[in-house]
Amino acid sequence: MRNATELMVQYAAYHRDRRNITTHFIGIPLIVFAIGILLSRPEFAVGGRTLTPAWLVWGAATLWYLTRGNFVLGAAVSFVNFVLILLAHQVPxxxxxxxLSWGVGVFVVGWILQFIGHYYEGRKPAFVDDLVGLLVGPMFVTGEFLFxxxxxxxxxxxxxxxVGPTMLRDLAHP
Structure with a gap:
């Protein structure tokens, strides 16, 4: 179980170009929002409460974030994801x-932004080498905002x- 520092360092190694980080500030929340939309059905009752798969995934992710050894960062990303999932439940x-159109459309737009950012970075997305990067992405952009x-x-x-400071990679001389 890697801690928040190790996860953030590993993810940051794939994200040093400021243009890539900027696209992630938009793309990652769009992807989380889209996942919230797509997992907002079906609804089922548990203990008098209505739940959806989106809330179950949010709960599991929140538990994971809060056990990475940095409570403030874990709580902050969990709160941001909570707001995105809450908003996503307005679409269904x-x-x-x-x-379905909203969920798939927003998901695709989010990923297009991610891949545009990685063009500037000149490097593949972090999740290609480690699927945990899909969870670390929201933590990274929340951390960058807090920084x-x-x-x-x-x-x-x-x-x-x-991994060095952020920069602007020279696209003419990669």
Whole structure:
């Protein structure tokens, strides 16, 4: 079980170009939102509450995030994912066609943005080498947002010590 620092460092190694990180700030939330839409059906009752597969996946992911050894980061990414899943549950009130179109459409747009970012990076996405990267992506963009607010200086310093600072890769001379 790798801790948050190890996971963030490994993921950051694939994400040093600032344009790639920027596309991830949009693409990753879109993907989480789309997964929330697609998993918002079927609904079932448990203990008087209505649940969906999306909430079960959110609960399992939250447990995983909170056990990575950085409670603030785990709680922050869990909260962001909670909001995205909550918003995603507003879409299925429409027809099945609209639900499926929104879910698949937003998912595809999110991944297109990811691959555009990795063009700038000049490197394949992290999940290609480690599927855990699919869980680390939301944690990474949440961490980057928190770094921008001044939180987590020691974590940011450790990431940059191990994989270097962010930059803009020269596309003319890769």
């Amino acid at each position: 009130a429409a027809s099945t066609g609209a639900w 921008g607010l001044g939180w987590g200086k020691s974590l940011l310093d450790e990431i940059e010590r191990r």
